[in-house]
Amino acid sequence: VSKDEIVTGVSPSPVVGEGETSAALDLGDLLRASGRGDQAAFATLYDAISARVFGLAVRVVRDPAQAEEVAQEALLEIWKTASRFDSGRGSPLGWMLTIVHRKAVDRVRSAQASTRRDTTYHQQTQPVEHDSTAEAAHASLEARRVRNALASLTPIQREALELAYFGGYTHTEVATLLDLPVGTAKTRIRDGLIRLRDTMGVDQ
């Protein structure tokens, strides 16, 4: 147990959580309203997803100050392009986190040569406070499911996937880091994702 343990709190998202759509908070509706310029809807959206947005950014970028910039950029992009979300292609959260991840990866690649690789894996940021023990319990349950799913990958699949997703490395860099023949890391990443998808179910 290592990296995963760093993240202590995980709150249930009103969206991703299974079945428990608290207070009928529908991210898709909030996104659509945001696309029409509804700032109150976007504020609600912010409250629902900001911990996921920032958490992902900080995990990839590491530096909290830079992660904050990335989160801000990504949220602005979400606001601007909300009307382009296509529910036929995935969940609202998936769409938003794709934007966040892309921004975070852009950031680390542009800073490639500089300090990022020196910073430690551990973060000086606050874990999420849960409003209730029920939420916290649900969150840790979900996190456990994800960890279990990850544990079902082969070590190489898991490592390749984590280096790509959290590390922001390209598949060719991953191949080098893991001492794999060039061209095989992409296969490991794909296989790992497929396994994760099939284990977790895509029914969000």
Place this chain on the structure above:
Amino acid sequence: MSDIHALSGAYAVDALDDLERRAFERHLAHCDYCRGEVDSLREASVHFSFLTEVEPPAGLRERVLAEIDIVRPLPPVVEPAVVTDLTTHRSRRHPRRRVAALVAAAAAVAVIGVGTVATQPWQDSSSPVAEAPTTGSDLADAVLAAPDAEEVHHSFDDGGGAVLVRSRQLDRAVIVTNDMPDPPTGKVYELWFKAANGALVPAGVMPTGPDNTVVLSGDATIASGASAVGITVEPAPGKSTVPTSDPLVLPFKQA
């Protein structure tokens, strides 16, 4: 499964470099299978966010809400646009530094560079190509999406680069260039096939611009048999039949 399909997972988690990404996105536009797979794999990656939640600093909410107050949301796009939108955004991120470096290099070496996203067909006197009803763009897409497409990726030290994609079934090759500077004033970049016997055969002139996707012109058997593509700087209006400068040589994928 050809090379390009196998990139779906890496694409879904942003683990492609700019050039591969571009080539793959062109492929995605034609490959429903890959598009569906990418969507589902991205969705799978959302599960990671259970492991990474962190409360943002308090000031962020205020700043974000203040910012959206002065930014108008974009109108919806009728065409499928999410992916394109992200690409555009990203490929514009840091072109300047690389271009500057490449331009400097081009000035020193006299050869290098090439830029690209020309979706227009382009003409070249040396190409008796009979790709009649097919536009350059459609043809490029066909090559990139071909089941036997072989892709090889060349990057330059400063970040610019090119991907060569060849389909032997179609007897065609495409070059996708990225973050390349304009040629020196009054010059053009000319493309060449390096034939099996080592001769350089004219394969067209690059359009200007930093990012291009171009189908190399010329005889089909040469496209299939060539070992590499060369790029040279030639005096405008181009049409040199023999290179007048040392070519930058980009090998095709070795069989």
